[in-house]
Amino acid sequence: xxxxxxxxxxxxxxxxxxxxxxxxxxxxxxxxxxxxxxxxxxxxxxxxxxxxxxxxxxxxxxxxxxxxxxxxxxxxxxxxxxxxxxxxxxxxxxxxxxxxxxxxxxxxxxxxxxxxxxxxxxxxxxxxxxxxxxxxxxxxxxxxxxxxxxxxxxxxxxxxxxxxxxxxxxxxxxxxxxxxxxxxxxxxxxxxxxxxxxxxxxxxxxxxxxxxxxxxxxxxxxxxxxxxxxxxxxxxxxxxxxxxxxxxxxxxxxxxxxxxxxxxxxxxxxxxxxxxxxxxxxxxxxxxxxxxxxxxxxxxxxxxxxxxxxxxxxxxxxxxxxxxxxxxxxxxxxxxxxxxxxxxxxxxxxxxxxxxxxxxxxxxxxxxxxxxxxxxxxxxxxxxxxxxxxxxxxxxxxxxxxxxxxxxxxxxxxxxxxxxxxxxxxxxxxxxxxxxxxxxxxxxxxxxxxxxxxxxxxxxxxxx
Numbered sequence: 001x002x003x004x005x006x007x008x009x010x011x012x013x014x015x016x017x018x019x020x021x022x023x024x025x026x027x028x029x030x031x032x033x034x035x036x037x038x039x040x041x042x043x044x045x046x047x048x049x050x051x052x053x054x055x056x057x058x059x060x061x062x063x064x065x066x067x068x069x070x071x072x073x074x075x076x077x078x079x080x081x082x083x084x085x086x087x088x089x090x091x092x093x094x095x096x097x098x099x100x101x102x103x104x105x106x107x108x109x110x111x112x113x114x115x116x117x118x119x120x121x122x123x124x125x126x127x128x129x130x131x132x133x134x135x136x137x138x139x140x141x142x143x144x145x146x147x148x149x150x151x152x153x154x155x156x157x158x159x160x161x162x163x164x165x166x167x168x169x170x171x172x173x174x175x176x177x178x179x180x181x182x183x184x185x186x187x188x189x190x191x192x193x194x195x196x197x198x199x200x201x202x203x204x205x206x207x208x209x210x211x212x213x214x215x216x217x218x219x220x221x222x223x224x225x226x227x228x229x230x231x232x233x234x235x236x237x238x239x240x241x242x243x244x245x246x247x248x249x250x251x252x253x254x255x256x257x258x259x260x261x262x263x264x265x266x267x268x269x270x271x272x273x274x275x276x277x278x279x280x281x282x283x284x285x286x287x288x289x290x291x292x293x294x295x296x297x298x299x300x301x302x303x304x305x306x307x308x309x310x311x312x313x314x315x316x317x318x319x320x321x322x323x324x325x326x327x328x329x330x331x332x333x334x335x336x337x338x339x340x341x342x343x344x345x346x347x348x349x350x351x352x353x354x355x356x357x358x359x360x361x362x363x364x365x366x367x368x369x370x371x372x373x374x375x376x377x378x379x380x381x382x383x384x385x386x387x388x389x390x391x392x393x394x395x396x397x398x399x400x401x402x403x404x405x406x407x408x409x410x411x412x413x414x415x416x417x418x419x420x421x422x423x424x425x426x427x428x429x430x431x432x433x434x435x436x437x438x439x440x441x442x443x444x445x446x447x448x449x450x451x452x453x454x455x456x457x458x459x460x461x462x463x464x
Contacts, residue, residue, distance in 0.1 A: 024315065024348045025227055025322030026340070027052060027125075027188065029088060033329035037074045040329050041083065047340040048328075050155075051078060052125045055087035056115070058094070062101030064111030075119055084122040086155050093130045102138040105145055113149050123155030125188065131174035140179045147183040157227075159188045159324075162213035178220040185225070188324040189217055191311075192231035195301070197245035201237040203301045205230070207271035207310050214318055224350050226320045230311055232330035234302025236277075236288070241296075248288055249330035253302045256286050264304075271310040274301045305334070309342050316346040319354075 030053040033040055037053055053074075057065040075085050089112065091098040101108045112124055126146070131139065147156050158180060161172040180187065194209040195202035203209075210228070217226060234253060237244030257264060257275060264275040277298045279285040285293040315323055323343060325331075 022348045023049065023340075023344050024320070025050060025186065026343060027227060027322065027324040029325065029327040030054060030329070031327040033327075035329055037069075037071060038077060041078070041081075043333070043336070044328065045336040045340070047336050047343075048083060048325075050084045050086060050122075051328075052086050052088045052324075054090065056089040056112070056124065058089070058091050058097045058101060058108070060094075060097050060100070062097055062104065063107055064089075064115060066115055070119060072119060075121065079120075084155065086123040086125050086157065087121065088125040088127045088159070090127045091129065095130045095132070098128045098131060099135060099138075102135060102142050105138075105142045109142075109146050109149050112146065116150070116154060121154075123150070123157070123185075125157045125159060127159040129159075129161070130171050132171065133169055133173035135174045136176050139174055140176050140183075143180055143183045155185050156183065157186050157188060158184050159190055159229075160217075162189055162191050162209070162216070164209065164212035164216045166216060177217050181221045181225050186227050186321050187217070187221065187225055188227045188229055189213060190229040190326070192229055192326070195235065195245065197235070197247070198243055199245055201244065201299055201301070203267070203270045203272035203274070204233065204235055204303070205272070205307075205311070206267075206269075207307075207314075208269075210311055211314055214314060214320070218318065222351055223318055223320050224352075226318075227322050227324045228311065228315050228320055229324045229326060230308060231303060232325055232327060232335075234300060236298050236300040238294075239297040239299065246289065248300060248302065250303050250335075251330060251332040252286075252288065253300060253304075254332065256300075259286070266306065272301060272307050273304045274299060276300075305338060308335075309338065312339070312342040312345070315343060319346070319349060321348070 026048050027050040028041075028044065028048040030037055030040055030051060035043070037051075041048060041051060053069055055067060055070045057067050059065045070087075078085050091101075115121070116124060124146075126143065128139065143156070143158060150156055158175075160175040160177065160180070163172045163175070167173050177187070191210045191213045192205040194204060194206055196204075214226070214228060233247045233249050235245045236248055253275070256262065256277065260277060262275050262277060264273050266273045277286075277293075277300060279293050279295050279298065281295045285295070287293075312323070314320075
């Protein structure tokens with residue numbers, strides 16, 4: 001514990017423990033993959049701190065189905081690397097099975113709690129899609145009950161559909177952002193499929209769509225609970241066909257471009273690349289998703305470094321909690337050369353940390369200007385406070401004053417300031433210097449109402 005003593009001056013010292021400049025949450029989903037889970041994470045070059053594998057499915061009667069992808073050795077390996085494992089619970093677009101579970105949530109909740117304990121998992125990511133708007137309250141209640149049933153140290157998160165147009169119908173309206181935020185640690189906003197299979201041609205996640213989606217949810221949810229989804233896939237349409245938009249993993253696109261000597265274009269308005277491929281009769285054509293493309297003209301909208309960097313810039317601009325990648329093993333090796341640095345271009349600060357930083361800046365500026373204190377040394381403000389913050393106020397007594405009997409002792413106050421609204425008082429512990437010049441603590445603790453005592457006015461509490 002550092003102390004600064006200046007004759008005749010009160011000094012404030014902030015005591016902290018952990019470094020502020022935190023990395024953002026970097027979640028990677030594992031769904032359909034050609035490698036083992038361990039190989040997939042090894043490929044990410046230490047860029048993932050939460051992994052959500054597809055381990056939790058649902059039966060038709062709404063119970064948990066733990067599939068063969070569960071792997072205790074993988075879970076233990078991730079923990080040894082300080083990577084959290086939160087499998088995602090998926091209904092795989094199956095509306096009825098999800099609705100069955102929401103009507104009677106207790107069996108599924110019990111299954112989840114037991115599985116998390118059995119496999120020593122860090123929590124669960126709920127990913128129920130293709131619901132109906134009428135399921136909104138039931139989904140919120142399910143998350144409330146699940147939060148109550150899970151141990152407090154387990155993470156509960158949910159994937160939610162983007163809703164930039166604030167629709168009240170279709171499946172995107174099944175998520176009550178504001179209500180869900182009360183029960184989850186964070187939400188993964190699936191800011192993709194702006195254009196999807198069966199729809200009109202266009203980018204999967206144009207920058208305007210992504211930004212509008214983030215701004216819409218920020219109206220109801222703290223930025224501390226928002227994780228922005230990033231697609232590691234694109235979609236392609238065959239010109240002249242009524243139905244298109246089949247997915248293509250982004251790792252495949254550069255190979256096609258190179259093999260067929262294509263010239264991609266980039267939409268600055270959408271911050272999205274696209275390329276046109278013409279497949280001729282009786283000439284080799286690429287295989288996509290296990291089938292060979294028929295002759296015709298194809299427009300492929302996908303993601304590259306420029307488009308992903310543009311999305312990561314939004315994460316930094318809005319100071320969001322982090323990103324969720326759908327899905328790992330769809331990217332190429334180059335992705336991991338820039339992703340982590342671009343994600344953490346600006347260190348993450350929580351809302352609470354920002355408020356404390358402002359308080360610290362104000363206290364320093366005000367106290368010095370009013371000559372209430374002189375700051376001998378202040379630690380850098382890129383530090384994370386401990387709840388509560390501890391201030392030590394000291395006053396040094398000149399040796400001559402003690403010898404002449406003008407002063408018999410010195411009191412030192414350790415002031416604990418809780419910055420939470422729910423805490424209505426501060427604790428002040430008193431110390432003194434005894435006849436052997438040793439610092440002693442008094443037995444009693446004094447409490448003061450924070451309505452009347454602030455970090456600055458504690459100066460008046462020093463008694464010599």
